Structures are given as structure tokens and as C-alpha cells.
Amino acid sequence: MQLEHKRKYLLKLKPGERFVAFLQFNRYEDIGFFPTGLRVECCSSFAFMTAGAGPNAGDVEFNRINLILMDPFYERTQVAHFRSSTYYDNEVFLAGDTLVKSVVQATLGRKHDARYKTYVWTQLPGSLVRSKMLQASTNKMYEALDSDDTVPTDEEDSDGGALSSPATHEPVQMILSDRGFLYYVTKRDGKCDIMEGLPRDPYLANHASIFSMKAESCLAFTMEDCGAFFFMDEQYTVHELVRNQNNRRLALRREFSMKEMQRLDF
Amino acid sequence: MILTARYAIQGPTIFYLYDVSEQPYPEGVFEAEKVIEDAPTGTPTHYVNGPIRMTASQRFFNVYQLDKFVSHITILQRPDTAHEVILNDPFAWLDLSSYLDDGKILMKVRRRFMVFSCDGAFLSEVTFSDADSGPPEEEDVDGPSRKEMSLRKFRKEQQAMKPFEAGMSPIARL
Numbered sequence: 001m002q003l004e005h006k007r008k009y010l011l012k013l014k015p016g017e018r019f020v021a022f023l024q025f026n027r028y029e030d031i032g033f034f035p036t037g038l039r040v041e042c043c044s045s046f047a048f049m050t051a052g053a054g055p056n057a058g059d060v061e062f063n064r065i066n067l068i069l070m071d072p073f074y075e076r077t078q079v080a081h082f083r084s085s086t087y088y089d090n091e092v093f094l095a096g097d098t099l100v101k102s103v104v105q106a107t108l109g110r111k112h113d114a115r116y117k118t119y120v121w122t123q124l125p126g127s128l129v130r131s132k133m134l135q136a137s138t139n140k141m142y143e144a145l146d147s148d149d150t151v152p153t154d155e156e157d158s159d160g161g162a163l164s165s166p167a168t169h170e171p172v173q174m175i176l177s178d179r180g181f182l183y184y185v186t187k188r189d190g191k192c193d194i195m196e197g198l199p200r201d202p203y204l205a206n207h208a209s210i211f212s213m214k215a216e217s218c219l220a221f222t223m224e225d226c227g228a229f230f231f232m233d234e235q236y237t238v239h240e241l242v243r244n245q246n247n248r249r250l251a252l253r254r255e256f257s258m259k260e261m262q263r264l265d266f
Numbered sequence: 267m268i269l270t271a272r273y274a275i276q277g278p279t280i281f282y283l284y285d286v287s288e289q290p291y292p293e294g295v296f297e298a299e300k301v302i303e304d305a306p307t308g309t310p311t312h313y314v315n316g317p318i319r320m321t322a323s324q325r326f327f328n329v330y331q332l333d334k335f336v337s338h339i340t341i342l343q344r345p346d347t348a349h350e351v352i353l354n355d356p357f358a359w360l361d362l363s364s365y366l367d368d369g370k371i372l373m374k375v376r377r378r379f380m381v382f383s384c385d386g387a388f389l390s391e392v393t394f395s396d397a398d399s400g401p402p403e404e405e406d407v408d409g410p411s412r413k414e415m416s417l418r419k420f421r422k423e424q425q426a427m428k429p430f431e432a433g434m435s436p437i438a439r440l
Contacts, residue, residue, distance in 0.1 A: 024321070027357065041359055041375040073380065073388055172267075178356075220276075222269040230269040238283055240271055256271060256283040262298045266276060 009079065011068065017052035020063055021102040021122065024176050030106035030118055031065050032084060032133075043069040049088070049102065049120070062087035063120070063131065065104075088120050088131040098125055103176040105199050119202050121182060123174050128184065130204060165189055170218040177223065182207070185218045185231075192218050194229065194241075194250065211241055211250035219266075228253070236263045268317050268326060272346055278302065278313040278328060280345065301328060302340060317342075322356035324349070352386040 013019065025031050025047055028040075046068040065084040070077060100123040108116035120131040167188040174184035182197035193209040213231070220232040229241040229250060237257050241250040258266070268275040273282050281298045302311065309332055316328030324347040327339050353360070353373060361374040370389065371382040379392040 039378065041378050042353065042380070044354075073378075073391060220267045220269045220274065222267065224270060228271075230271070232269060232274070237286070238269060238271075238274070254271070255286040257286050258274070258281045258283055259297045262281050265279065265298060266274075266281060 009070075009077075011081065013050060014052065017050050020049040020051050021099045023047040023049060023065065023102050023104055023120065025104040026176070026178055026180055027106075027108075029108055029116075030104045030180075031067065032086065032118060033067055033082060039071070040069055042073050043071045045069055047104070062089065064088075065120075086133055088133055099123070100125060100171075101173050103174070103182065105176065105180055105182060105197070105202055107200055107202060109200065117202075121174070121176075121197075123169070123184065125171065126169055128169060128174070128204060130202065167193070170221070172218050172221040175221070175223050183221075183223060183229070185221050187215075187217070190214060190216070192231075192233075194221070194231065196248065208248075210248055213239070236266060268319060268344070270346070275301065275317050275326070277316065278330075301342060302330070311338075320354075322354045323351050325351065350386050352382050353380075 023031070028035055028045075031047055048066050048068075049063045050066055051063045064087055067082040067084075069080045069082070071079075102120055102122045104118055104120055106116055106118045107113075108118075118133055122129045122131065165188060167186040170185040170187055170192065172185055174182060176182055180199035182195075182199075184195050184197075186193050186195055191212050192215040194211040195207045196210045197204075197207040211229075211231075213233070215231075215233040217234045218231060219234065219236070220230070220238075222230045224230070227243060231239045231241060233239070237255055239252055240254045240256065242253045243249075244251050271283065273280050275281075278301050279298055280301055301317075311330040311332060314329040314331050314337055317326040318328075319326045320341075324344050325341055326344065327341045329337050329339055331337050352371065353375070355375070359376050361376065363371060363373045366372055366381070369384045371384065371386075372392070373380050373382065379394070381389045381392055383389055
């Protein structure tokens, strides 16, 4: 990257190391980085995952989190590069290059919770993958039970699961809120669902639908800082959704649209 | 894609939205326009990627290609932004901010004091010497502070502590 033909920043990965995806995170603690004693107050931060072969790059089967901190408020820009000593399992790496978005979700609730866990959620074109952190010494799972397979799926829970088609993920980016909640859109039986994943319950099967509407597809899905959601259906109608006062479900507040002429260009 | 109640930005184009309950589409309002218009005599830009929102900011960027293998990131302010972001503070570390007498802005972010111009440009970082930080610390009743302690006295204190340590049981030492 070169800025105004003056400053140039290049990061050379280790031999055999490969870039996997950028990571979105909310707090440094979420990715296991504790900047005690470091002047990171005004740093821009970039987190990304790598994988690769060789002693410098870790194991080819696993992913590693990298963090770049840049402090421009000096005469010369200060840049630091940190690499995690622990790895995440290989589901993301095996997915190839078709990644939509990767976010970090942590179960950290209180500041001094020393037993919290972090997970990397990666959105692929048709699915959502949760990667777990591996034990540093052995590169094995912390707990064998810590897997999505141990939680009953929706199809097993509901009696009519065999009749309904499986949910598919809509091709809109998932959202990580500043409080660690995960939002994405799925479609099943001609209805689109806005799904919510709680940071304290990081299992895919426990993600709950907070809004459901009849729509063939979702063209866009965003969330504003104030907490309002915007959902654009296949008719180019934008639905503004807000929280109910007595539960976590969403309710329709307003609808917007664009002029018919412009829909051709959209 | 950036989607709000007023507009949707998709690629290089911004589409203005209207409330469905207020039919028909209000006259005199833009329907859609390019985020960046090419200058009549300038090199045409080719849209490559975006818009990508910057976390904790009111800005986003699009990537345009001017020549082959050369791409430019163009940083833009969201159209309905009514304020200027001087410093991104995604972790809520800002302790105080204040205007100075000459119109500059002083900010304290944890241990750093920084001065910005009135329009948000970074000027300098301020450090305070001990002389400015107030009256000197009161001396400890039990003895001088470690900073004021001479090396000879420090060694003497360490020697005095050694027998005490040696007399402790192994469990207590653990």
C-alpha cells in the first residue's frame, strides 16, 4: 500500500504462509491480545488470518490470527505486527478463497473472566462455519464436547423437520454488533429469517430467528448504530425494523423504496 | 452495500429512498447519482470494489482503477453525516476532550494527550513534566521512597531481608 507516493507499507508473509481472510473484532481481548503497557490508544488495527506450511508459518492444517497495529501520530508511522501463538481449527482454510466475511465472537462477559472462549465465525457463500481455538501445546481441541455436533439441530428438535426444506443462507454479509451479537439472514420455505447469535451461547443450532417475513430473497441487510435493521427484499422495498419493547424480536416500523426507473440500475 | 432510511449505496451509485407511505415520489429530489463524477477532461475511473465501511467511523471507501494495475482507494463521508470524526475511538478509551483558548482541541485518550486543530487535523502530542503535575508526593512515614533511596541503603535493606527469607519454611516460600 502506498500513500500519496510517499509512504509505502508492505507486509511480507513468512515463507509458505497464506493469507486467508480479514477478521472483524470488537475488543482486543476477544482475539486474545492484551496490550498491557503498550501505547495502543490511537492505533488503527487490522486483524487477519493466515495459514501455511513450514516452521515459521505454523501448520498447514490450522489458522493463525495476525494483528497489525499502526500509529500514525508520530513523525514516522509506527507499525507493529503480532501473531497468535495458538491456532484455530482448519475448517476455514479448507473452504478455499470463497469467504464472505470472518468475525471473532467471544464469550467474555465481565472484564476479569479468565475462562472465556473465542470463536471465529466465517461466512461462506452457502453456510456459516464456527472455528474453535486449539490448545497451544498440542494443537488439539480444548474440550471434545465443544463442538456444534453435540447440540441438537433444528431438524431433530421439531417434529415437522422432515417436511420442511433446510434453511439456506442468503448472500448478504453477516453483521457483528458492537456487543458481540451475530446477525445473518437465512431462507426456508419462501420465508426469510433474520437470525441472532448470542455471544454467551456460541452454537449454530442455538441461533434464534428474531424476525420472519415472506420474501423470495434478501438483496441487502444492514444494521445502524442506533439498533435499527434494514432489510431489502426482492421487490427493492426496504423494511426498517426495530426491537420490540418486551422481547428481542423485531417489528416493522417503516418501509422505503426507490423510484421504479432506478431499480433497473440497482 | 450501505443501507439507511434515506439512501442505499451500491457500488459507485447512491440511490435515494422515499417513504412508501408518502406517495408519490417527491418531485425535485435526486433519484440516483454517482458517488464520484468523472471530470469532463479527466481520466475516466473504473469502479472496482466497495463501498466498505470503516469501523467506528462515518466514512466509507470505494476502490477505483485509473490505469492498469493501479488502484486508488477513495475515502468518502456518508451523505447525511452532520459531524466530523476527529479520532476513531472504537474501544471507548477517550477520557476527556476540551477546547483550548486558541481554538485547538485537546484530547486525553488513556495516557496520551493529543492536540488537534479546530478542523480536526492532528497537530502534536503533549507530554507533561513532573514539575507541572502538581505538588511533590509526600514522603512515606516509614522511610524515603524507592526513587530517593541510595544504592547503599537499598543494599542494606536487602541484606536485612535475607535472614527473614531464609528463616521461612519451604511452604511459606512457595
